[in-house]
Amino acid sequence: MxxxxxxxxxxxxxxxxxxxxxxxxxxxxxxxxxxxxxxxxxxxxxxxxxxxxxxxxxxxxxxxxxxxxxxxxxxxxxxxxxxxxxxxxxxxxxxxxxxxxxxxxxxxxxxxxxxxxxxxxxxxxxxxxxxxxxxxxxxxxxxxxxSQIAFGTAWHVLINRGGLRAGHTVLIQAAGSGIGSAAVQVAKLAGARVIATAGSDEKLALARSLGADDLINYRSNENFAAQVLELTGGKGADVIMEHIGGKVFTQSLACLRTDGTMVTVGAHAGEVVPLDIIPFFRKQLRLIGSKNATTLELRQVMNDVAEGRLKxxxxxxxxxxxxxxxxxxxxxxxxxxxxxxxx
Ligand SMILES: [Zn+2]
Known part of the structure; x- marks a missing residue:
């Protein structure tokens, strides 16, 4: 063979x-x-x-x-x-x-x-x-x-670990990646408002076509945290899917809503980051690690793909x-x- x-x-x-x-x-x-x-x-x-x-x-x-x-x-x-x-x-x-x-x-x-x-x-x-x-x-x-890994991981990160539900605002980093484009769809299926970031306007247009509500180009706008705060009336996102690491990790924490949850699932841009502990406890934030999906979740998302809810x-x-x-x-x-x- x-x-x-x-x-x-x-x-x-x-x-x-x-x-x-x-x-x-x-x-x-x-x-x-x-x-x-x-x-x-x-x-x-x-x-x-x-x-x-x-x-x-x-x-x-x-x-x-x-x-x-x-x-x-x-x-x-x-x-x-x-x-x-x-x-x-x-x-x-x-x-x-x-x-x-x-x-x-x-x-x-x-x-x-x-x-x-x-x-x-x-x-x-x-x-x-x-x-x-x-x-x-x-x-x-x-x-x-x-489908299996992108949708399975996105589901595990957002629904299982992040507790995302209808009415939440979620920030999805690098929406052009395999897991990012899957996460936009999973979040919309859950009834959330999606703020998506990507490195080009072309990728943002594709994220929009998958259902993203608000778009941020992180290359032309380095301070995406300020833009997230503006888009959410100063409150920040309820849930953040962060899989970049480095500065993106630090900035993401800065636009997490009080009592919000950030799920980290990757760190290609920097594995060791500074963490300001004071706003972390004052805002009662949650930082949660995640890996890929359980077999049951894999079956769930593959069924959603088979029935056309995820593409x-x-x-x-x-x-x-x-x-x-x-x-x-x-x-x-x-x-x-x-x-x-x-x-
Ligand atoms: Zn075992």
């Missing part, structure tokens, strides 16, 4: 398309013919070696993918060869305290495809049957590969052979939505 993998850490060029043995399913496993795989920023970090995850080379990336069941290890289970499926990105241990309480996103023993297990940058992937999820006829493979935004689809170019696109700022590879 064809696979796009890398033999050492490095720039996008280390991704090479080569032949590899097709996996064979064992008991309790299936092999999925991958029809589309979504690229996530974590893929770039793993490839570059910055995420400090020890790998066995050659390594196959690809956390979220969809396709058809190509082979089954035994006859047990609800799936048949040819069934359309999406594969949940994580393999929870199912026995730890987090898995037992429905918070399998916090499981420390389970693994992720493309990190701990070979991922979807390949024609075929071997998966445990427990990770197979039926793919609705209304959803394309590309849509499925572009994945796909910036580009490229053949598997162009994985290096796809990484360059995701690493650049000229992107709105997700990039998908087609094996």
């Amino acid at each position: 064809k696979v796009s993998w890398f033999h050492r850490y490095g720039d996008p060029e280390v991704l090479v398309c080569e032949d590899a043995p097709k996996p064979v399913p064992g008991p309790g496993e299936a092999v999925v013919r991958v029809r589309a795989v979504g690229i996530n920023h974590v893929d770039l970090d793993v490839r570059a070696g910055t995420s400090r995850v020890p790998l066995r080379f050659p390594h196959i990336l690809g956390r979220e993918f969809a396709g058809e069941v190509a082979a089954l290890g035994d006859t047990a289970g609800a799936y048949r060869e040819g069934d359309r499926v999406w594969v949940s990105c994580r393999l929870p241990c199912a026995t730890c305290e987090f898995c037992m309480s429905g918070r399998d996103n916090l499981c420390e023993r389970g693994g992720y495809f493309g990190m701990d297990l070979p991922g979807g940058y390949a024609e075929y992937v071997k998966v445990p049957l427990s990770t197979l999820q039926p793919l609705a006829a209304s959803m394309s493979f590309e849509a499925a590969a572009a 994945p935004v796909i910036h580009a689809s490229l053949p598997l052979e162009e994985a290096a170019q796809a990484h360059r696109i995701v690493g650049s700022r000229d992107i709105f939505g997700k990039v998908v590879l087609i094996p």
